[in-house]
Amino acid sequence: MGDGTAFLFPGQGAYLESVFTELRRHRVEVAEVFAEIDASVAGSDHVAPISPILLRDAPPTLDTLLDTDPDTLQLALYGTSLAIHRILTAEGVKPAVLVGHSLGEIAALVAAGAFGVGEGAVVVARRSAALRSAAGPGTDTGAGGMLALGAGVRRVLGLVEFVGAAGLVVAVENSPRQTVVSGPEAALAPVHDIARRAGIESVRVRSPYPFHGPLLAAAADAFHRDIRDLRRSWFRLPVYSPILGRHYTDEDDLGSLLASHLTRRVHFLGALRHLHDTGTDVFVECGARNTLTRLVRKSLPEVNAIACTVAGRSPVVSLREAVDELRGGPATSPSPVGEHASTADVPAAHVPIPDVPAVSDTSRVPAPPLDRAGVIDGITRMYARAVEYPEEVFTEDVELEADLGIDSVKQTELLARVAEQYGLPELTADFRIGRYGTLGRIADLVITHGSGVPVPA
Structure with a gap:
């Protein structure tokens, strides 16, 4: 280290x-x-x-x-x-x-x-x-923003040059398949539309200003x-x-x-x-x-x-x-909270990061727990392939419909694939897909119900 x-x-x-x-x-x-x-x-x-x-x-x-x-x-x-x-x-x-x-x-x-x-x-x-x-807001340059595009910088530079708007630039080169542009609102709309038609995923960045650009x-x-x-x-x-x-x-x-x-x-x-x-x-x-x-x-x-x-x-x-x-080894980890104290009553202190205690249950032998990070990675790849979006846009809390435009019909289809892969019980007729509109919530569903526990509606 x-x-x-x-x-x-x-x-x-x-x-x-x-x-x-x-x-x-x-x-x-x-x-x-x-x-x-x-x-x-x-x-x-x-x-x-x-x-x-x-x-x-x-x-x-x-x-x-x-x-x-x-x-x-x-x-x-x-x-x-x-x-x-x-x-x-x-x-x-x-x-x-x-x-x-x-x-x-x-x-x-x-x-x-x-x-x-x-x-x-x-x-x-x-x-x-x-x-x-x-x-x-209210200034000459206030109406601007940023878009994350699911493509490399060379392809995005070509798109920016094609639109040819003043103030529109490549702002961030994040990965081989994610590039961010910054510019005025009037230029971002055609970039978004052209990118979608070209098969490039385009997601609005929640940023207060058009950073890293001439604006x-x-x-x-x-x-x-x-x-x-x-x-x-x-x-x-x-x-x-x-x-x-x-x-x-x-x-x-x-x-x-x-x-x-x-x-x-x-x-x-x-x-x-x-x-x-x-x-x-x-x-x-x-x-x-x-x-x-x-x-x-x-x-x-x-x-x-x-x-x-x-x-x-x-x-x-x-x-x-x-x-x-x-x-390269376990951290020292006594609990920071006394047996009879609540966390609200204990002042902040420099204590080692605590271990999570194991739960003893002799009534059954549990299945090996699913790794949440692994579940997130697996469903990210599944969703990205299915809708042809770059994996980078699938953060744990991005809203599948509001942020990515994946409608409830498609979400239901994809969740059925998740259920099949991870052994979830069959979804009931009154199941509400809106409760599971992010990958984080879907991963929690998998972790909680992956061994046959009924899925809540």
């Missing part, structure tokens, strides 16, 4: 409510990081504290923050990555190199020592303020003015930038480079290949969800890609499993 290990810091979409509920109750690092964020942004930028919004029993959903409070969302993404990074390092997991994806580059720089957590939070807050003032030039200028005087420190760890295509150096003008990120392309696939060619064979996603982990697996199937938190699973359990794998 270490010499061949990279920590990956995700950007947009890397948000899970369970980080702020369950993980926060077990690991003091979550509250610590967000307290540092609050102290810095409230003191220097007059931003309201975000801990009261996030660190509660019912934090807002990703969609709610996207629609009503994108500034808080950006700080939530940043803080989540650094909290998970702090947990991993406290457990003895040390990387050789750090890599950020888009917004995640700020968290990577902080983890490397170039900024403190508070200073990085100020960078994120000023980035949001510049975006809001120069590219938010954000004014925001980049404003952002640079606001952060050019920020103090920075020497790097303690190397950071590789998919935007720059190189490692940062101690001589870099970080204010200028971070501002330029808003309009420059993210070469994530190229970064993965470079790191692998230079000895990296373990990639650990320091953030919520497993978006980057899936991209690594699609781009470099021979390496080990590890997600620390996954939608639909306990973040405490998934982090424990990640630490176990990275350390």
